[in-house]
Amino acid sequence: xxxxxxxxxxxxxxxxxxxxxxxxxxxxxxxxxxxxxxxxxxxxxxxxxxxxxxxxxxxxxxxxxx
Amino acid sequence: xxxxxxxxxxxxxxxxxxxxxxxxxxxxxxxxxxxxxxxxxxxxxxxxxxxxxxxxxxxxxxxxxxxxxxxxxxxxxxxxxxxxxxxxxxxxxxxxxxxxxxxxxxxxxxxxxxxxxxxxxxxxxxxxxxxxxxxxxxxxxxxxxxxxxxxxxxxxxxxxxxxxxxxxxxxxxxxxxxxxxxxxxxxxxxxxxxxxxxxxxxxxxxxxxxxxxxxxxxxxxxxxxxxxxxxxxxxxxxxxxxxxxxxxxxxxxxxxxxxxxxxxxxxxxxxxxxxxxxxxxxxxxxxxxxxxxxxxxxxxxxxxxxxxxxxxxxxxxxxxxxxxxxxxxxxxxxxxxxxxxxxxxxxxxxxxxxxxxxxxxxxxxxxxxxxxxxxxxxxxxxxxxxxxxxxxxxxxxxxxxxxxxxxxxxxxxxxxxxxxxxxxxxxxxxxxxxxxxxxxxxxxxxxxxxxxxxxxxxxxxxxxxxxxxxxxxxxxxxxxxxxxxxxxxxxxxxxxxxxxxxxxxxxxxxxxxxxxxxxxxxxxxxxxxxxxxxxxxxxxxxxxxxxxxxxxxxxxxxxxx
Numbered sequence: 252x253x254x255x256x257x258x259x260x261x262x263x264x265x266x267x268x269x270x271x272x273x274x275x276x277x278x279x280x281x282x283x284x285x286x287x288x289x290x291x292x293x294x295x296x297x298x299x300x301x302x303x304x305x306x307x308x309x310x311x312x313x314x315x316x317x
Numbered sequence: 318x319x320x321x322x323x324x325x326x327x328x329x330x331x332x333x334x335x336x337x338x339x340x341x342x343x344x345x346x347x348x349x350x351x352x353x354x355x356x357x358x359x360x361x362x363x364x365x366x367x368x369x370x371x372x373x374x375x376x377x378x379x380x381x382x383x384x385x386x387x388x389x390x391x392x393x394x395x396x397x398x399x400x401x402x403x404x405x406x407x408x409x410x411x412x413x414x415x416x417x418x419x420x421x422x423x424x425x426x427x428x429x430x431x432x433x434x435x436x437x438x439x440x441x442x443x444x445x446x447x448x449x450x451x452x453x454x455x456x457x458x459x460x461x462x463x464x465x466x467x468x469x470x471x472x473x474x475x476x477x478x479x480x481x482x483x484x485x486x487x488x489x490x491x492x493x494x495x496x497x498x499x500x501x502x503x504x505x506x507x508x509x510x511x512x513x514x515x516x517x518x519x520x521x522x523x524x525x526x527x528x529x530x531x532x533x534x535x536x537x538x539x540x541x542x543x544x545x546x547x548x549x550x551x552x553x554x555x556x557x558x559x560x561x562x563x564x565x566x567x568x569x570x571x572x573x574x575x576x577x578x579x580x581x582x583x584x585x586x587x588x589x590x591x592x593x594x595x596x597x598x599x600x601x602x603x604x605x606x607x608x609x610x611x612x613x614x615x616x617x618x619x620x621x622x623x624x625x626x627x628x629x630x631x632x633x634x635x636x637x638x639x640x641x642x643x644x645x646x647x648x649x650x651x652x653x654x655x656x657x658x659x660x661x662x663x664x665x666x667x668x669x670x671x672x673x674x675x676x677x678x679x680x681x682x683x684x685x686x687x688x689x690x691x692x693x694x695x696x697x698x699x700x701x702x703x704x705x706x707x708x709x710x711x712x713x714x715x716x717x718x719x720x721x722x723x724x725x726x727x728x729x730x731x732x733x734x735x736x737x738x739x740x741x742x743x744x745x746x747x748x749x750x751x752x753x754x755x756x757x758x759x760x761x762x763x764x765x766x767x768x769x770x771x772x773x774x775x776x777x778x779x780x781x782x783x784x785x786x787x788x789x790x791x792x793x794x795x796x797x798x799x800x801x802x803x804x805x806x807x808x809x810x811x812x813x814x815x816x817x818x819x820x821x822x823x824x825x826x827x828x829x830x831x832x833x834x835x836x837x838x839x840x841x842x843x844x845x846x847x848x849x850x851x852x853x854x855x856x857x858x859x860x861x862x863x864x865x866x867x868x869x870x871x872x873x874x875x876x877x878x
Contacts, residue, residue: 269362269364271365272361272362272365272366272367272541273543274478274499274500274807288804292542296645296647297646297647298365298371300647301371301646301647310647
């Protein structure tokens with residue numbers, strides 16, 4: 252998966268959910284945290300990673316790009 | 318008019334801006350400052366959408382002295398080299414206006430809160446792209462949040478996560494648009510006196526450069542994956558004329574992360590990288606090889622071609638890092654994750670295959686960014702020659718200024734309910750299809766056709782087969798598209814747009830029976846002198862795709878004195 256959320260670090264600020272240009276995240280009202288709902292649509296722009304105030308999102312490149 | 322049953326939400330505005338990127342936001346701000354009611358719809362979130370959503374490190378302004386129109390014409394070649402204008406391929410009056418308003422645009426952006434100055438409080442021009450293009454280095458990591466705030470402060474009505482479906486017309490003029498909220502599925506009708514298309518170009522009818530398990534457009538620079546030609550397709554279906562739709566650019570690989578964007582390239586700091594073939598021989602090429610040059614290198618067994626910055630001064634690594642911090646900081650993380658050291662590693666630069674539509678392609682507009690449909694404007698990469706943040710922002714500001722006169726004179730018209738209902742039926746159909754086709758399956762099929770039957774090296778037989786196959790896809794698979802929620806409905810609407818534009822693309826390639834620039838026809842390998850100075854136009858008329866070749870309107874030297 253290109254995007255991983257560290258749920259221990261996540262504070263539920265919604266930035267990733269609000270800002271992702273491809274709308275990869277959905278919002279889980281029960282836990283009050285984001286969910287990677289459409290991971291296959293991520294294009295690795297890194298906006299979630301750079302906007303996350305807790306750096307609770309990691310982003311990795313696919314093997315074919317190494 | 319009773320639209321209440323047809324629409325979940327009905328809005329009325331003076332100006333509708335479609336797309337909130339580097340062109341759309343300045344246009345909305347300017348039109349609002351001029352006292353108009355402005356609504357902007359954006360498929361993502363204006364704070365981080367479009368090409369500059371990940372930040373931007375350069376504003377490729379010409380920074381040349383003012384010239385009269387006559388001097389401008391006399392210096393055509395020089396200006397082409399030293400600015401980002403594409404004067405051969407776009408309305409010369411519009412190019413002239415963009416050129417003479419570049420410095421004005423710096424002041425205007427600064428006035429609305431966009432930082433234009435370097436750490437020392439001065440403008441920081443650099444020699445630029447390596448081809449002599451001067452540009453302004455800027456710290457623009459947060460340019461989009463800044464523009465989003467500027468719109469909010471001026472009470473521009475912004476609808477985020479809202480995608481345009483189609484334009485509404487009456488007697489050959491635009492009167493509004495239909496749109497959908499891609500999270501809630503809310504169907505929206507917006508009545509507008511004028512519409513500005515600012516949705517950029519189209520990048521998704523060709524495959525990404527590296528096979529990845531991920532679906533969307535990835536690994537090409539300056540091409541946000543969201544660019545599915547939504548504005549182009551909606552305008553085209555409304556009868557607008559498209560221009561130069563056979564112009565695609567060649568793929569720049571970002572596999573080694575330094576070349577993730579022109580903005581991050583060392584060229585931005587005015588120092589050229591060296592270009593080597595795999596066997597370590599330096600190539601006498603500036604910038605990057607064009608398709609024919611590249612094909613020769615491939616044929617001679619000298620591919621891949623590498624960029625190298627090993628020879629650069631000691632402080633250079635630091636300067637490249639500043640570029641990356643200003644534009645797409647994730648680049649630096651990726652480079653670090655992979656242990657990539659630009660001082661000791663060379664990086665593969667490009668691949669010889671097409672990707673997005675090039676700057677000469679887009680909606681045909683005149684000196685005032687007006688399209689061939691009354692009330693419909695196009696700015697930024699949505700129009701030909703409007704690409705790059707300077708032309709996008711400057712064009713947006715100019716249109717935001719000019720549009721006041723049009724809006725004040727525009728008559729109040731009614732929206733045709735039947736038109737709304739027809740657009741709604743087509744757009745929402747995938748929500749009711751079961752056991753159908755997922756949008757990505759169709760998108761991959763379109764990409765395959767464009768890769769296989771168009772590509773860079775084109776010929777009649779391949780193009781005809783490609784067109785035939787696209788026709789089959791349209792007939793068989795568009796009615797089968799299924800969407801289990803509004804998110805996938807957005808993808809279905811995108812793929813419909815991509816398919817419409819791919820058809821225009823192949824038609825344009827077939828019409829060009831010559832080789833010109835990077836438009837290569839293997840079966841017509843030389844320039845046709847009869848087509849000198851002519852551009853290619855396509856539009857949708859009475860249910861048919863109509864093409865023609867004609868010359869541009871000459872520079873109107875009344876403009877600007």
